[in-house]
Amino acid sequence: MDIEEYIRQIDDRWQDAFIGVWKTIGENLPEGFQTEMQHGMPTYAVPKETYPEGYHVDGGTLPFISVAAQKRHLAIYHMGIYSNNALYEWFTDAYPEHMATKLNMGKSCIRFSNPQNIPYALLGELAGKMTADEWIELYESRKS
Template sequence: MTTLKNEEGDRMDIDAYIENIDDRWRDAFIKTWRIIGENLPEGFQAEMQHGMPTYIVPKETYPEGYHVDDSALPFIGVAAQKRHLAVYHMGIYSDDELYEWFTEAYPNHMTTKLNMGKSCIRFSNPDRVPYALLGELAGKLTVDEWIELYESGKS
């Protein structure tokens, strides 16, 4: 398993996070986290951020960090909640074309209604997660493209 760091820089093993996930969501979380990580372009790193495993742009790459709290720039977070699995994709929030692509592609992968806010994609059934689509989404933006989009002021 991947070793993560929390916001203070302390190492936290993903197994510790997974141990606290309800059995109902554990497998879906693991598959989602892995498919995203396997499809991300090079340069993103895994880190605990805001209480969840998150793929970020490290400060070594983007020293300015996230304007909200000066942490590393977040990109995709995955959280197992009480009633759903959530994927927080900051790029989909910032890029209207990417948002449109995802919302149009979703029905080709799932028959369930899309449950989504501007950046949060929620899955209420652990057996109904479009892993291939999430993998494709994860590979849509490189680190440099995400930084450029972020700096354009859309986030």
């Protein structure tokens, strides 16, 4: 399945929100990432040409941000926020300035249960905070 096919199969309730989040991230992400399907989700990843070693789990491209439309929520998996405490703290501190709703977040997964309550500007800012080279450096430092 490719990304367009994935979008076509999303439930109507989540389709516009997914497209908005996917575009917002893509428009704000620094150069150096490619789009692909990974683990059943549309993903922005570091290509093998940039990071030949690849992801330690499967040797494929190094995932950075994935977006998934689930039955009850929209999920954003941000590997950089999982690995960088300062970035995690910045996001959790900034969230209340953008949304009145409670943040529903695990270590790398940001979940939205209402398609009307998504802080697109904040997600765009988050997407622009780490370059592919910075993500590779952080990934390498945490790998060992």
